[in-house]
Amino acid sequence: MSISETHLKGARLNDLADLAKTLGNSHRLLLLEHIGGGEKTVEALSDLAGLSVANASQHLQQLKRSGFVQSRREGKNVLYRLGGGPIAALLAALRACAEHNRSEIRELISDSLWQQDKLEAISREELLQRMQETEIVLLDVRSESEYAAGHLPGAVNIPLDELELRLAEVPRDQEVVAYCRGNYCALSGKAVTILRALGRNARQLRGGM
CATH class of the missing domain: 3.40.250.10 (Rhodanese-like domain)
Known part of the structure; x- marks a missing residue:
């Protein structure tokens, strides 16, 4: 493998690590679960997740920077939806992996x-x-x-x-x-x-x- 290929692979792995780091928070995963059910306002998401509006907004901004959610403004409200790409499939895979681990621990x-x-x-x-x-x-x-x-x-x-x-x-x-x-x-x-x-x-x- 050439030096340029090694650097390219390293950059891709760094991007992957950044995405994983963003998802490494239970509040953000919970917000994504609720957003997956349909577009919602910050206020609605904060109530569903049991977070303050300010705290929910911070998590949503981090999810947005990583491309996991998108937002749009409707009057005075900001609504969030899942971003593009296989995000729903990724969340489903994480749930399946967690359930597999829990099953092994239960055994x-x-x-x-x-x-x-x-x-x-x-x-x-x-x-x-x-x-x-x-x-x-x-x-x-x-x-x-x-x-x-x-x-x-x-x-x-x-x-x-x-x-x-x-x-x-x-x-x-x-x-x-x-x-x-x-x-x-x-x-x-x-x-x-x-x-x-x-x-x-x-x-x-x-x-x-």
């Missing part, structure tokens, strides 16, 4: 319920020692109300059903120790399975609370 979770004994657990004594030696994320995957009623010192609360959406709150370079209610609670085992499936170093606390 792992289902399997883990029958193989809890195979999940590497950490004892309280080992946890205390490990916390003195290195930084560990102690993750409480119970509900917010249970966490508020009492939790282990230093624990971060992310309920299991929010874990995938809030994964960015879990440092990638630190070991995660998840815990829940006790020996018969499966929440921490599910959390460890999810975290490991997503490439995180995770273990569960033996015995939980």
